[in-house]
Amino acid sequence: MMFWLLGPKLVLILEQFLFSFDAAEELKEAIAKKNHKLVYLYNPNLVDEIWKGSRPMPPNKPIRIHELKYAGVDVASKLSFLRSELIDTCSSAIIVSMLDEIAWLLNLRGGDVPHSPVMYAYLIVEVDGAKLFVDNSKVTPEVLNHLKNAGVELKPYDTILSEIESLAAKGAELWFDTSSVNAAIVNTYKSACDRHFEIHASDRKGNLHNGSNNQSWGPSGVYRASPISLAKAVKNPAELEGMHNSHLRDAAALAEFWVWLEGEIDKDVKLTEVDVADKLLEFRSKQAGFIDTSFDTISGSGANGAIIHYKPEPESCSVVDPKKLFLLDSGAQYVDGTTDITRTVHFGEPTAREKECFTRVLQGHIALDQAVFPENTPGFVLDAFARSSLWKIGLDYRHGTGHGVGAALNVHEGPQSISFRFGNMTPLQKGMIVSNEPGYYEDHAFGIRIENLLCVKQVDTPNRYGGIEYLGFEKLTYVPIQNKLVDLSLLSVAEVDWLNNYHAQVWEKVSPLLDGSAREWLWNNTRPLVKQ
Amino acid sequence: MMFWLLGPKLVLILEQFLFSFDAAEELKEAIAKKNHKLVYLYNPNLVDEIWKGSRPMPPNKPIRIHELKYAGVDVASKLSFLRSELIDTCSSAIIVSMLDEIAWLLNLRGGDVPHSPVMYAYLIVEVDGAKLFVDNSKVTPEVLNHLKNAGVELKPYDTILSEIESLAAKGAELWFDTSSVNAAIVNTYKSACDRHFEIHASDRKGNLHNGSNNQSWGPSGVYRASPISLAKAVKNPAELEGMHNSHLRDAAALAEFWVWLEGEIDKDVKLTEVDVADKLLEFRSKQAGFIDTSFDTISGSGANGAIIHYKPEPESCSVVDPKKLFLLDSGAQYVDGTTDITRTVHFGEPTAREKECFTRVLQGHIALDQAVFPENTPGFVLDAFARSSLWKIGLDYRHGTGHGVGAALNVHEGPQSISFRFGNMTPLQKGMIVSNEPGYYEDHAFGIRIENLLCVKQVDTPNRYGGIEYLGFEKLTYVPIQNKLVDLSLLSVAEVDWLNNYHAQVWEKVSPLLDGSAREWLWNNTRPLVKQ
Secondary structure (H helix, E strand, O other): OEEEEEOOEEEEEEOHHHOEHHHHHHHHHHHHHOOOEEEEOOOOOHHHHHHHHHOOOOOOOOOEEOOHHHHOOOHHHHHHHHHHHHHHOOOOEEEEOOHHHHHHHHOEEOOOEOOEOOOOOEEEEEOOEEEEEOOHHHOOHHHHHHHHHOOEEEEOHHHHHHHHHHHHHOOOOEEEOOOOOEHHHHHHHHHHHHHHHHHHHHHHHHHHHHOOOOOOOOOOOEEOOOOHHHHHHOOOHHHHHHHHHHHHHHHHHHHHHHHHHHHHHHOOOOOEHHHHHHHHHHHHHOOOOEEEEOOOOEEEEHHHHHOOOOOOOOOOOOEOOOOOEEEEEEOEEEOOOEOOEEEEEEOOOOOHHHHHHHHHHHHHHHHHHOOOEEOOOEOHHHHHHHHHHHHOOOOOOOOOOEEEOOOOOOOOEEEEEEOOOOOOOOEOOOOOEEEEOOEEEEOOOEEEEOEEEEEEEEOOOOOOHHHOOEEEEEEOOOOOOOHHHOOHHHOOHHHHHHHHHHHHHHHHHHHHHOOHHHHHHHHHOOOOOOOO | OEEEEEOOEEEEEEOHHHOEHHHHHHHHHHHHHOOOEEEEOOOOOHHHHHHHHHOOOOOOOOOEEOOHHHHOOOHHHHHHHHHHHHHHOOOOEEEEOOHHHHHHHHOEEOOOEOOEOOOOOEEEEEOOEEEEEOOHHHOOHHHHHHHHHOOEEEEOHHHHHHHHHHHHHOOOOEEEOOOOOEHHHHHHHHHHHHHHHHHHHHHHHHHHHHOOOOOOOOOOOEEOOOOHHHHHHOOOHHHHHHHHHHHHHHHHHHHHHHHHHHHHHHOOOOOEHHHHHHHHHHHHHOOOOEEEEOOOOEEEEHHHHHOOOOOOOOOOOOEOOOOOEEEEEEOEEEOOOEOOEEEEEEOOOOOHHHHHHHHHHHHHHHHHHOOOEEOOOEOHHHHHHHHHHHHOOOOOOOOOOEEEOOOOOOOOEEEEEEOOOOOOOOEOOOOOEEEEOOEEEEOOOEEEEOEEEEEEEEOOOOOOHHHOOEEEEEEOOOOOOOHHHOOHHHOOHHHHHHHHHHHHHHHHHHHHHOOHHHHHHHHHOOOOOOOO
8 A cells, every 4th residue: 555645635545456345445434534535556557666677476386286085075066066156146156366265166275375375366156167367387287187177267367357347248246255355356346337337228228118127237246255265164074084184293293393302402402492493394394295384383482472473583583491481383284284283381390370370271271172062153152161260360361262274274264263252153163173272471471372273073962952963172183281381289170181081192193103202202291190 | 002904004003102212113114114004103092092991090109219228329429420421422311211220310119010119200311400200199208308309300290292392392402212212202302303493494594694504403312322221230339238138138038938848848738839939928028128029930840940931820830749840930129129049949859860950050050150250241251151061961041141130129130141142242340230040941841040149249360461350250149059959970179169168158148047947947958068
């Protein structure tokens, strides 16, 4: 966005491709209230004028096929589901611009965005066809064939607006999710429709007496949420299997990492937060199917752990302090799944305060993990379970408790969430994946977070009051939680049982993937605690 | 509401005094959509035509003063708070039509509505005066004096509309809470304003050139929620003391009642649900300051307990079955407070199923009772705490968990609630009273509910993360919960401790008010449970 000062007024010039239609409209309204003005940027592109020749080339990584054994459902079936939605909403076509929705729909993955296996593209799905707007050089012959088989035509990336114009001219009713589709596309459609309407209206004048005055006055667009977001969030069995398998390999890499790190600390080796993150990447990249980290690793020693979105930088980060809590939030993209895990550990003797806070965070983690709830329950209903134990001593954390996670896709996805923000009414559904990550952050001292990924499953309750399903969670993450940090006096018998059962499962599932010191580390770190 | 059929259309005639403005407008819209028509009833009153001479006289109980030692704040202070709200909203006056709001504002109580100590009246509070519209015959000289001291003028009940008209004519901006003020009042004001506007508009025409065209074009009304509802919900120390004291006397009456009932059942006396409710009233009415029941007693044996708003009738109700669960939900109006309590008991040997369900309801009751939460938390955030234990085995209940309760006023009041309905965003605040009443109802078998009243209080937490207050609850109700129905194997140590502590407090607070068999009953029913 640029702005010019003209007299007492600001004129804001907005690059329409960079803002969703909703965001641009909101901005426009806010600006109008202050008597300033928002104008949209059309060609010639002023921003490109500024870049001149210095603009970096757009990312251009080859697109790969996300194999059916991981995707679970073929492209034809996904398009067919989407087309039935088109018919239900009387739309001629839907404009898909969310990159993860395009990747999911077409069983393709890309490498254009760091940490997210997606490619820059637009997709238009019509009742009788589909067009993918993408840079041709990314498309291998194999991908081309895959698309052809699914009836998807290839179009140059930069022809999206002219395609929208020509669809409008043909009278197509286009479906836009204006919360994600950019302003350029929606405004192009709207003005093309206006022109179309004017032409037809003058046509119609002559035809009024031919009884044609009942015909539609041109398309106006269908503006509603994308149906793909929810379909993508509800994982099928193949996606869940991939998530499960990739989590076990990830857990093996983490076991190897932790035994290495503890060894280095024992040897008094000075390691920075970035060194540690780099080494973790090294262990992960040895695992089969590893592609990338799923977000920038948050590696925070002591007070840095209290900075919620801390990203250590080589030139400024801290050395990992063996006498302080160490928070490590990381994840990976594998060919079959996406991981996201946080563990908080102490290499020496934690203080009573650190143990109390850790244990209360753990109690919240357990309460959410163990929750059973009726179908149609939005995530925010469960959020308080994760905070309750902290609240009892006047503590809390300023972030949500859970976000959706894609299957070999974006590590953050909607539409569900588990948060104290009450606006998201999306019910949790069988097959959805959410993170369970309560925390506590003591400014200038330490940060604590314990994060597993969970999959929503049906619970076989002895009753089914109301004739409905009751839902709960199944864990995807199997990595030890440091027993040393647990204040046993605070835990109930049921909570101790939870921790011991979890560790027994971690050993059972992950030890077959390990040998040597990592296997020994896992054994030592999954031993049961006994409440006296 | 009456309706006439005119051809294919319905014409609905609505008695405007019986519908809030919002409800009438909603009805009007719904009817218009179906191409029917809604007309408001004006004089001559068609309904009165139908009644002719047979209509019962309106209730006409004398109004009494709610003593300052119970009210805590004098009328002048309450009116002064309300007038500052008038100034803040640029209103000339507020129209108060909620009977409990009028009673609370004026520290008066009436007897016109069964179970609710209110009188039929309207109140108009202006910046420099106040008018109470009430039947003169209810006003004792003492009340008249009380009102005069507070600067409140008396007006005949049926002059409210003409007063509204004359205020509109004077250009008064009136504040209406259209969710409660009836349609007659709002519509009278609106049409009076319209007339006023027309007169002034024609006046103005001649004046346009005198530079007066910037003057306001007459009043249009201020439409927003009443500020009295929240002020009334947050109890002051005197109100809380009255609530506490009346609850102890109520508990004493209940102890006497329960020992009597158990004795009768032991002697094989056949008692109907109504007999039992009548006897309970008898015990309560012996307590100092007793005025009325606070709602129709729900006395349900066996399957009748599963009917949530069951009201036993003498001619049709059941005999209390000693082999079944018995649910008793009742309350009283005392001069100093209002009570509402539910207990579920078994006179013989409960089944394992009954014990499991009872215990899970109790766990929900304990979880809510013990909740600590940050200020600004709406009640619905806590609702899941009360259901969680039932959800674990696929059970639930189809009513909210908590409602507001007035201090020596209506047993149901807003604005706060604790419910699975997520619309009520009112935060729970220090001094608010809520019921804690989870339940479980097995159709054709039994009903279980355990209800105490709680007062929201500040909790002295060891931390205050975010620099805010953390809130919790203080119990008002001190009546034993039947130990016999508890399945100890399901309770945690902390839950057993809660129950034993509660019973210790019941003994400590209520035994001084009892002697003889009731005191012995209390001793037997407050003995600690021991978890092996």
